[in-house]
Amino acid sequence: MRCIALQHLAFEDLGLFAPVLREAGWTIDYRQAGVSPLEPAEWREADLVVVLGGPIAAYDTGLYPFLHDEIAGLRARLALRRPTLGLCLGAQLMASALGARVYPSGNKEIDWAPVALSTAGQASCLAPLANVPVLHWHGDTFELPEGAELLASTPLTPHQAFSHGRHALALQFHPEADPARIEPWLIGHACELAQAGIDIPALRAQSAAQGNAPQASAAAMLRAWLGQLE
Template sequence: MRVLLLKHFDFDDPSFFISWIGRHEHELTVLFPPNGFYTPSCDDFDLLIILGGPMSAYQDNEYPWLQSEKKFIREAVERGKKVLGICLGAQMLAEVLGGKVYRNQYKEIGWHQVKRNGTQHPLLKGVPDEFYSFHWHGDCFDIPEGAVSLASSEACRQQAFAYGEGVLGLQFHLETTEGCMTTMLERWQHELVDAPWIQKAEHILKETGRTTDSKAILNQILSNYQTD
């Protein structure tokens, strides 16, 4: 399988994806749209993975490359490509499919529980009904027409959705490594304000052992993409 991965900030760590792709002898191409996004050919990949970023999906004026990337994502979906969007990636997916992306009532930072809503989907086969994942987001999205809602958290009513059999958007970060998390807490510490769903840095770091369970869940999801 040929995998195209889109990364949106310099210290994001896609090492889990790189390791998984290597173990399964897939091909990987990594692009960094903020440096200028050229449109790849949809004929050159089978699975598109869109990672998160500190920008918002609706900030086209501040980040002009977002327009080109969203147009490309729409084309990939229309061409029937498998797609996994995470945080910003999920929000861009929701927008290009006709949903609205907007500021959530609460910013959600730290280890918070995600609950599936009982809707079954092949890409979530084997994923627990309830689990903890790392979060760092202030935006939310409405479920696009034709898509199905799959999960929520107490702070955010939409945590996952699917469109068709091969497109999945996840608001949360199963992929985050301890190193990336530590750097986020250092560089973005100004966001760790006193708020209902924002945990303190000490608590977040104390819970980094949860990354083991997160990676097992993400491994299951990626394995589901290999099943037609």
């Protein structure tokens, strides 16, 4: 079983999800957006595609033309009901591929905080995330695509997660983020953090305070989702 993980930043990888996938027998093939893209056949045929996060916007197609190909690839893949997971930017690209609007929310949500699960979310693979802080790091959001089911919200971002059938899961937040590996995020997003007025030492301390809870909840969530694919 082969998982292709599409990266938009080198340090935004599969994180806590990687060992779960490997333990379940998946091989992981990382691709760098704009450098080593997926071929059309790979979008259609890969056993699993995970589209990871990044600081660009899903609507920045004029600045980053490769986003056209990513959205088209996702549209084709989702139409075939192939297993697809989107994280942050990946979730926004999935929403765009499904015909929903992606736009600036007017708020920067950068911190560790739990999401509120909808009734559907409580009965979904996201159940292990209940009351567990996850990393939020975004300024954009999306409308709920037609045919999607809302799974999670926060006060600042009503649309935090959706499923589209059993094969597609889009998460605006970062359950894969390892709090023990937060430093590359603080370095790589230094300009964004400064512009948003984020207290970097406080965010570092908040990350350190998470302990092992994110690891356990992320593993349980991903195992549950992979199980429903079977």
